[in-house]
Amino acid sequence: MCTNGINTAQFEQMIDQIDDHIKLERRWTHNLGHQAEDAGYQTVGAKLHEAMAALDSVRALLDDAKDALEDDARDASGVTVELV
Template identity: 75%
Template sequence: MCTNGVNTGQFEQMIDQIDDHIKLERRWSHTLAHMAGDAGYETVSEKLHTVQALLDDVRAALDEAKDALEDDAASASNITVSLV
């Protein structure tokens, strides 16, 4: 469905693509944090665990953006065009 010139379905898919990318980077930061910790690099491990937590925050914000997209599209006052 398009609302105010934005295809909301595609927009949501793009947010999902960003989320998938962040999910992968989170997994890598988690793996590297444990590798660093196992090698005795405690400061590096701690920093990478911080990165992991920040990426969790990013993913939560992306979920909020998807919810906001639905809310904004529902309350948009201009013309709405639906694909039939």
């Protein structure tokens, strides 16, 4: 369905794709953080864990964006086009 020129289903899928990518990067960051710590690089490990926490925040914001998309689409006062 398109609302005000936005295909909301496709838009949501695109947000999901970004989330999947960030999820993968978070996993790599987590693994590298542990490898660094295991090798005695405590500062590097700590920085990578900080980056991991930042990626968690990004994922939370993407969830918020999906919720906002639903709310904005529902409240949009423009044209709605549905495939029949």
